[in-house]
Amino acid sequence: MSMTNAAQINETTVFDMEPVKKKQRIKSFMKGMAFLLPSIILFSVFLFYPMFRTIYLSFFLTKANGDPTVFVGLENYINMFSSPIFLKSMKSTFLFVLYTVPASVIISLFLSIIANEKLKGIGFFRTMYSSTMGVSVAAASVFWLYLFNPSMGLLNQVLGSFGIEAIGWLTDPKWALLSVSITTIWMNIGFTFLILLGGLQSIDSSLYESADIEGAGYLYKLRRVTIPMLSPTMFFVITVTIINAFQSFGQIDILTQGGPINETNLIVYSIYREAFVNYKFGSASAQAIVLFILILLMTALQFKLGERKVHYQ
Amino acid sequence: MKKLLAFLTLGLLLFLAACSSEGGSAKEPGNNGDTSDSAENAEKQEVTFWHSMGGAGQEALNKIVEEYNTSQDGIQVNAEYQGTYDESLTKFNAVAGSDSAPSVIQTFEIGTMSMINSGQITPIQEFVDADSYDMSGLEENITNYYSLDGKFYSMPFNSSTPVMYYNKDAFKAAGLDPETPPATYEEVEEASKKIVESNPEMKGFALQAYGWLWEQLLANQGALLLNNDNGRTDTPTEIGWTEEEGKSILEWVKRMVDDETFANYGTNGDNMMAGFLAGDVSMFLQSSASSRDVIDNAPFEVGIAYLPHPEDKERQGVVIGGASLWMIDGKSEEEQKAAWEFMKYLQTPEIQAEWHVGTGYFAINPGAYEEQVVKDAHAEKPQLQVTVDQLQDTKASYATQGALMDMLPEGRKIMETALEKIYNGGDVDEAYNTAVEQFNVAIEQANAARGE
Incomplete structure (x- = not known):
């Protein structure tokens, strides 16, 4: 019980x-x-x-105010990939990434390594090198627009004083993408420099001390200590710069508006034109989806390939 | 837990409130007006006027609006600058049909068809009829553009046409007669060669890669931009110009590029003007709305001439450019009436005279040319007269009435690309065929998107 x-x-x-x-x-x-x-x-x-x-x-045609009208299925995507303008825009975008990302990172790496030396007045140089971070895209673009000006631009005047014929920086299809890239690299340097300098300063000094005791030279230390220890920061910087390069808009809008001959019509600018000038929100959305997938793939690829080489402490 | 939730909801509320006030900031003057409306002067009717006039145009317009507001006490007009025509139209599309929509919006001529198709506007013909207002007092070539099947959808306001600016001093130096500027493509080429011969530092001619100028150069030889009479008798289905007409422009430019007498400024009009003022180029085409700026800033004597045409074609004249004012649908009757009063005020000869002299746009009311301010300005700067003459010499036809279609902005970009190809040494046939193909596809897609 x-x-x-x-x-x-x-x-x-x-x-x-x-x-x-x-x-x-x-x-x-x-x-x-x-x-x-x-x-x-x-x-x-x-x-x-x-x-x-x-x-x-992206599956519709739209009215000017963005209301979908006719369902077209995948037609927007099919038209897009058969359109020479869009294919050119893709090509320009990849070239732009290729021109800007390695140059930005290498130049900033160089600057941050020399700015990491303990010298008198180094603070001044550090401020100088990172100063472009404080300049907005619009201001920087207008500033470069004047440098590139065909009649009174400084660049052409300097070339002229050496007897070199003036270059149509923003009107010559051979130069335009390069000119926009130069502007973008200049704008990128401030941010990438600052992050890389931060990375350099957080490297444990005992590593360098041991290397000194071993009798390692400067370049050896750079290759065996600095670069590996900096790799997580580098990885971050490269990822962010690539995404930024894919999404560049402001400098294009101000400097070239996609011209000459659609040479600088990068994908985000192309989306903007399609939606807000041509009022074709359907195909603009399709392009946006392609950009999204592209950035997703690039980032995933980077994590797959890059992360193996990254050394976390 | 409850406290936390309360905080969260509070936070969210604050956030939403912040969002909504941000969204409403565009119509802030309207809000202020609302309160004063109910409090002090209940009889004052608010009219919100969105415009795209920057710089000198904005100054002149603000002055006119201010004068209007003080001249009577029934209507209060709030003029709000909304960026370029494109930007303003985008904003309008976003708020159309809501309370944030303006009472009146200024939109460029090529936006005419998309405004009509938007279904967000009241055709001003309704007010013209109700008021028995006489539109025939306005410049005929301007009313031609804005009337469609005899019906006015919008009120013309600021109009300009393209003209050729030239450097009289450079013409003298090259042994050309500064008083008889080149009138045909062939004469422009000849003059350009002489300019370059006399001064290797200076190029002869510049044409901005600008779709609007392409449309004008077509109209000047009597060519249509779109079929079905420029879209005025039926919806266009393809381009309206013939191969010969289209290629004549590209080939003309190509010959000058080959002669090395052509200055390439790409799509940038400011650089072109700066180049002209700096003496880098002796002739260029641009809107007459810049005439005031160019004449005032040039360190040499500026001549203004008619738009050139091919030798074997007669000059037909130009299509008016610029913008018109649209009455927005879905507003109270009082508000629309007040807006209509303001539109009528803008058409009066006195106001148009002030506008013409202050900006370089045309007076759309020919009565303005009888006003003393205009006579004085023309006596001082006879070049301003040329721009007016060119418009009045224009022969009325479908070509010079201008095209109506909602894909025109896209078409402009396509033609700009074709022109730039030629500027950079491209092949005429290749550039022409690509452009025509893309232009036709754009028309097709625009028709498909309307779902008709």
């Missing part, structure tokens, strides 16, 4: 425990959700909804 009683009591307690645990789990789940709610709402409003809307729009 007492046995069964005890079992019964036991059972009831077990019975009672379950809902309590469940309740607690729900409660903690709700608590967690409450913490996440603001970001879920924000992400839904500003990221997920626009993204699904973009995918949706």
